Amino acid sequence: LDHSFPNFPNQEVVGWGLRAMRLDQLPANYRGHGVRVAVVDSGVATSHQQLQPVVKGGYDAVAQSPQGWDRDEYGHGSHAAGIVAAAADGKGIRGIAPEVELHSIRVFPGGRVSHLIDALNRCIELQVDLVNLGVGCEEYSELLELKLREAKELGVACIVAAGSSGGPVQYPASSPHVLTVAAIGRWGEFPADSYHATQAWEGPAESTEQYFSARFSCAGPEIDVCAPGVAVLSCVPPNDYAMRDGTSAAAPHVTGLAALVLAHHPELQGALRVRDAARVDRLFRLLRQSARPLNLDPNRTGAGLPDAVNALLRRHPEIQAVQPEELRRRLLAILEAGQSGTTDRATLVEQILVTVQQSSALPIAAVPQPRGDDPRFALKQLRGAMQQAGLLPRKGRGAGLASQQRARGAAAMGASAGPGAGRSSGEGGTTPGDGWPMRELTEVMRQTGLL
Numbered sequence: 001l002d003h004s005f006p007n008f009p010n011q012e013v014v015g016w017g018l019r020a021m022r023l024d025q026l027p028a029n030y031r032g033h034g035v036r037v038a039v040v041d042s043g044v045a046t047s048h049q050q051l052q053p054v055v056k057g058g059y060d061a062v063a064q065s066p067q068g069w070d071r072d073e074y075g076h077g078s079h080a081a082g083i084v085a086a087a088a089d090g091k092g093i094r095g096i097a098p099e100v101e102l103h104s105i106r107v108f109p110g111g112r113v114s115h116l117i118d119a120l121n122r123c124i125e126l127q128v129d130l131v132n133l134g135v136g137c138e139e140y141s142e143l144l145e146l147k148l149r150e151a152k153e154l155g156v157a158c159i160v161a162a163g164s165s166g167g168p169v170q171y172p173a174s175s176p177h178v179l180t181v182a183a184i185g186r187w188g189e190f191p192a193d194s195y196h197a198t199q200a201w202e203g204p205a206e207s208t209e210q211y212f213s214a215r216f217s218c219a220g221p222e223i224d225v226c227a228p229g230v231a232v233l234s235c236v237p238p239n240d241y242a243m244r245d246g247t248s249a250a251a252p253h254v255t256g257l258a259a260l261v262l263a264h265h266p267e268l269q270g271a272l273r274v275r276d277a278a279r280v281d282r283l284f285r286l287l288r289q290s291a292r293p294l295n296l297d298p299n300r301t302g303a304g305l306p307d308a309v310n311a312l313l314r315r316h317p318e319i320q321a322v323q324p325e326e327l328r329r330r331l332l333a334i335l336e337a338g339q340s341g342t343t344d345r346a347t348l349v350e351q352i353l354v355t356v357q358q359s360s361a362l363p364i365a366a367v368p369q370p371r372g373d374d375p376r377f378a379l380k381q382l383r384g385a386m387q388q389a390g391l392l393p394r395k396g397r398g399a400g401l402a403s404q405q406r407a408r409g410a411a412a413m414g415a416s417a418g419p420g421a422g423r424s425s426g427e428g429g430t431t432p433g434d435g436w437p438m439r440e441l442t443e444v445m446r447q448t449g450l451l
Contacts, residue, residue, distance in 0.1 A: 001241060004191070005233070009092040009241060016189040017083070017228030017253050020211075023096055023260075023308045030312065032097025032259040037084060038128040040119045041077030041135065041248070044104035045237035046070040048078060050086040050093065051102075058104035059122050061115040069106045075236035077104060079244055080134050082235030083252035084259070092241065093233055096256025097263070103128065113141045116172075120147045123156055127275070129262055131158040132255040133178070134248035136170030148177040155275025157283050159255045161247035163218035174222045179258075179284045182300055183214040183229025183250040190231035190243070199230050199245055201300065213300040217247055221334060221351070223302035224284070225291050227253040254287060254306055261286055261311055286311055298333050303351075 005013050014024050043060070046052045047070075058069030072078045085102050086095030103126060105119040116135070123131050131151070148158060158178040163170030173180045187210050190196040201213040213219075214230050229250030236242045261283060262268050268286075272279045290311035291304035334351050 001233075001243070004243075012090050012092060012094055013233060014094045015083075015228070015233050016186060017232055018094060018096060020186060020228055021253060021257060021306055021308050022310075023257065024094075026260065026308050026312060030260050030264050031088075031099035032085070032256075032263045033099040034101075035097065035130065035259040035262045036101045036103065036126065036128045037097075037130045037132065037255065037259055038103045038105055038119075038123045038126065039077050039081045039084065039252075040105045040107055040116070040123070040131055040133045041080055042074045042108055043069050043072040043077050043106040044081045044102070045072040045075070045078045045235075045239075047238040048082075048235045049239055050089065050091075050095070050235055051078060051081055053087040054085045054095070054098060054100070054102045055081070055104055056101050058106070059119075060106045061119040061122065062106060062108070062110045064118070069104045072237050073109065075242070076108075076134060076248060077106070078237055079232075079234040079242070080132055080248060080252040083232065083249065084132060084256045086235060093235065096253065097259040100259050100263075108135055111135070113137070113144050117144055117147045120144075120151050120156075120158075124151055124154055128156055129275075130255055130258055131156060132252050133158055133160040133172070134246075134251060136161065136163045136173055138170060140171050140174075144172055145175055145177070148172055148175050152177045152280050153277045155277075155279050157258065157280045159251055159258060161251040162223055164216045164246045164248065165218060166216050167218055169218045169220040169222040173218070174220070179254065179287065180222050180224045180302070181247060181251040181254050182219065182223045182226040182302060183217040183245070183247045184211050184226045184294070184296070184301065184305065185214055185230030185245075186211050186228070194231075196231040196243070196245060211294050211296065211305070213296050214245065214247075216245065217250075217300060219297070219300040221299060223299060224288055225254060225303050225306050226250065226294070226296075226301040227305065257306055257308055257311065258283060258287060260308065264312055293330075298330050 001008055018024050044051055044055050044058065046055050055070070059066055060068035081102060081104065082093060082095060084095060085097050085100050086093050088095065088098040103123075105122055107115050107119050120131070151158060158172075160173040160175075160178045160180055162173045162180050162182045164183070168174075169180060172178060185196065185199055199214050199216060201215040201217075213226070217226075217229065227250035229247050230245045231243045232245070232249040233241060233243050234249070234252075236244075265286065268279065268283065272282050287306050288303040290307045291302070292307050292310070293304040294301050331352060
């Protein structure tokens with residue numbers, strides 16, 4: 001640490017994750033005051049000078065005791081707590097939301113699903129706003145699923161690490177009632193000869209950009225967003241710091257941002273201040289819509305990297321232009337993953353809508369949000385959005401007119417920008433909606449049951 005961070009811990013370090021999510025660009029008074037967060041994990045060490053001031057209480061769900069939650073054998077929960085809310089004392093690390101009211105609920109080691117259900121009951125009783133959950137298992141639990149749904153209906157937003165086994169998304173991260181977070185890393189944030197440098201995913205070549213998907217991160221269509229989870233500096237017992245890897249380091253970044261959104265977003269401090277499922281849904285949607293898409297596999301990164309400036313300081317998220325062929329590729333990846341049957345139709349539709357919106361293929365206002373759980377309404381909006389984006393042909397006379405207009409526009413572009421300009425990379429170089437290679441996308445949507 002001395003080599004990577006000179007004068008640490010006497011001089012405060014702003015972690016690369018905070019900078020990547022532009023949390024360091026928020027006003028100094030955005031500190032999460034009034035939001036209650038529970039870290040459901042291995043406990044939180046109150047012996048740490050940056051954790052003791054922010055932890056207001058806890059519970060040991062394994063021992064069924066109000067004692068013991070403040071001893072953290074693994075440092076797992078303490079590391080997460082530091083990312084979310086390390087006290088702002090000008091030293092050590094900068095926590096994302098240092099004025100939240102933090103609670104620690106210990107569920108491992110030794111925990112079972114019944115202990116996790118008990119922990120969620122505790123969160124409901126405490127009227128917790130956010131749960132940061134850094135544990136998971138391979139098996140689905142109907143009882144736990146019912147409890148997650150109940151928590152959401154009562155306004156408790158659960159943000160869950162996808163899992164660090166490198167396989168499919170673990171449970172409860174695979175639940176539709178939570179926000180699921182995968183892990184990414186960034187080159188240049190750790191020594192080239194360190195263990196962290198071995199954590200880049202060794203799948204198909206992803207991109208030439210600075211971010212990479214972490215090889216340990218669980219993947220699948222359930223991933224909502226990604227966050228920094230490689231070489232993350234935070235607190236560990238008894239009063240020290242360490243750089244760690246894991247989706248359990250990624251999820252607290254999103255939990256911290258979620259706390260700031262709850263505390264400072266005008267919509268969530270106004271009409272949606274009531275604790276209910278609508279509030280949770282809106283919070284999750286704001287986080288997804290704020291995300292900057294990365295040129296990585298969407299089954300490993302979801303909507304992308306949540307951005308604090310987009311979420312809190314801009315009326316609408318900052319949109320990055322995406323070429324139609326790239327948008328088609330992203331949509332195909334989502335739809336093909338959806339054929340596994342693990343994602344319900346409403347969730348699949350919303351993933352597609354968010355992806356179309358983030359592509360800048362159409363204006364923000366042109367992308368309606370799905371209304372409740374009505375699949376007919378959601379599918380109608382999906383078709384309309386994709387037609388406006390040129391990803392599905394319009395029907396009737398309007399389709400022919402639109403096709404002619406696109407053809408004229410493409411010809412004009414080719415004349416002004418040189419040979420081949422304005423063409424897609426599809427077969428024959430035709431324009432969207434007029435023979436553009438969308439047959440594959442349409443067929444996959446039929447197979448998935450969306451068309």
